[in-house]
Amino acid sequence: MLFAIINSEKVEASPKISGACPLCKKNVFSKCGEINVWHWAHHKDVSxxxxxxxxxxxxxxxxxxxxxxxxxxxxxxxxxxxxxxxLTNDNVVIELQNSPIPKPIVRRRENFYGDGMLWVINGKHFKNNFFISSLDSTKDYWNSKYIHTPEGIVNKTTGEIVYVPKNNFTFIWNWPRKSWTDVQRNLFIDFGDENLFWVTEGMGTNNGKGILISKEIFLNKYGGNTDFSKVFIDKKEKRITNVQH
Ligand SMILES: [Zn+2]
Structure with a gap:
């Protein structure tokens, strides 16, 4: 938990304070180490x-x-x-999932939150097994005269967008996380770059389809602060350049 309740306010953890758990109302204490994100924990670490x-x-x-x-x-x-x-102002629940999750829990969480939920899952752990390719050929533009941006391929000299890729991708996933095969809600994978990969077919299997959505557009749509899209983006990650042709 990032927030506990102190004097009816949601408060972030800071060293050596305690607050109340918003769910069970029990006492929680701040854990502010050097390695983990500062957070609140229940006694005995049992949530x-x-x-x-x-x-x-x-x-x-x-x-x-x-x-x-x-x-x-x-x-x-x-x-x-x-x-x-x-929970967005439009009552959309966004569930974040970092670690592998058992299949029955996927189902239970979806049933509990209903149709108005979606998943954002952290793809960093399996990005090296997940290959995105476009049926669209951009091979003419893979040289130093051009740069590949989310808006399209830009001629470096003139700044002109010379090619707008179609946003339809297939993927191959080696050692897929099979517990996602029956997912019923929209699911977006965050590989750490500027886009989310919205899986439209075949989640949790060896191959399927998807669409790239920029984090900025996603945040705009659901009422997030788009300034944060910069925080998410690991400059070392350039998923779009992993597109195979
Ligand atoms: Zn609690």
Whole structure:
């Protein structure tokens, strides 16, 4: 958890303070080490939410892009309560998933949050096994006269966009995370670059289809702060250049 309740306010963890868990109301204490993201923990480190994942920098960036009043929101349904990672002003739940997840949990989370949810999963751990290719050939533009940008291929000298790739990709995924095969909600993979890969077919299998969506567009659509798209982007990651032709 990034936020605990202190005097009815959501407060980020800072060294040596305690607060209340928004879900179970029990005391939580701040954990502010040098390695892990500063967060709040229950005593004995047992979270009251069975769907809880350890807080990472990746979670933190996504949550803070939506701001403290739209992240870590307690949702109650039929007497059961869970903390949604992000709840947008339009009531879309965005669930963040960093680690592998068992198939039954995928189903339960989707049932609990209903149709108005989507997944953003961290693809960094399997990006080397995940190959995106376009049926669209851009081979004429793979030389130093051109640069490849999300808007298209640009002639470096004139600044002119010479080619706009069609946004339809296929993927091959070696050792896929099979627990995602029955996913029912829209799912976006974050490989750490400026785009999300929206899987439209074949999630959790060896091959399928998808569309690239820039994080900026995604954040705009769901009410996130687009300034944060810069925080997410690891300059070393250039997924778009992994496109095979
Ligand atoms: Zn709790």
């Amino acid at each position: 009251c939410d069975s769907w809880y994942e350890p807080e990472t920098e990746w979670h933190k960036n996504w949550k803070l892009a939506f701001g403290k009043y739209n992240c870590e929101i307690v949702i109650s349904k039929d007497g059961v309560r869970h903390i949604a990672d992000i």
